[in-house]
Amino acid sequence: xxxxxxxxxxLAGGVFFFTVGTIGLLRLPDVYTRMHATAKCDTLGLGLIxxxxxxxxxxxxxxxxxxMIAAVVWLTNPTATHVIAKAVYDSEPRRQxxxxxxxxx
Amino acid sequence: MASYFVGAAVVLMVPLxxxxxxxxxxxxxxxxxxxxxxxxxxxVAIIALVSFGYGETYYLDxxxxxxLISFIMTIGVAKYLEYHDIE
Numbered sequence: 001x002x003x004x005x006x007x008x009x010x011l012a013g014g015v016f017f018f019t020v021g022t023i024g025l026l027r028l029p030d031v032y033t034r035m036h037a038t039a040k041c042d043t044l045g046l047g048l049i050x051x052x053x054x055x056x057x058x059x060x061x062x063x064x065x066x067x068m069i070a071a072v073v074w075l076t077n078p079t080a081t082h083v084i085a086k087a088v089y090d091s092e093p094r095r096q097x098x099x100x101x102x103x104x105x
Numbered sequence: 106m107a108s109y110f111v112g113a114a115v116v117l118m119v120p121l122x123x124x125x126x127x128x129x130x131x132x133x134x135x136x137x138x139x140x141x142x143x144x145x146x147x148x149v150a151i152i153a154l155v156s157f158g159y160g161e162t163y164y165l166d167x168x169x170x171x172x173l174i175s176f177i178m179t180i181g182v183a184k185y186l187e188y189h190d191i192e
Binding site: 004007008011012014015018019021022023025026031034035038041042045046049050053056057062065066068069072073076077079080081083084086087088090091 | 106109110113116117119120123124126127133135136138139140142143146147149150153154157162165166168169172173175176179180183184186187
């Protein structure tokens with residue numbers, strides 16, 4: 001009963017953070033702020049949902065798989081967001097006119 | 106309990122299609138890439154929820170593979186945006 005309640009609370013939190021990130025993606029004015037909003041989807045939304053499912057399934061192979069999914073997503077999604085931000089920042093027309101490089105290489 | 110999992114998956118479909126709207130109208134190509142990235146994350150969550158809702162937990166392997174492929178797609182498109190070439 002307690003595990004069920006914890007699972008439901010975590011699932012509701014995950015859905016809430018997914019919704020918040022999506023509202024940010026739709027409403028914010030800039031591409032960088034939209035990236036900032038979608039980071040909440042990746043870390044908190046998916047993290048809470050997978051944590052809820054892992055608590056529901058207890059200590060088993062399924063919870064190990066869920067933790068593996070969480071580890072993969074938490075490694076790859078910030079990396080992907082960083083690469084997109086770098087690509088956008090370097091390809092802005094204003095920076096290309098001044099001949100300024102990104103300063104990262 | 107299974108109905109809660111399927112219900113959460115169905116509720117997650119609403120922000121997924123909202124992300125698809127941003128991917129359709131997004132002014133920059135990077136907006137579309139970010140939207141598709143978030144759609145991939147939501148799809149991983151939906152696959153995990155559906156696998157528990159239907160009691161067939163071998164779908165979790167599909168979720169792992171989907172997360173990895175989504176990352177490869179994002180890196181490829183970002184590389185094309187920056188260098189205008191995928192080599």
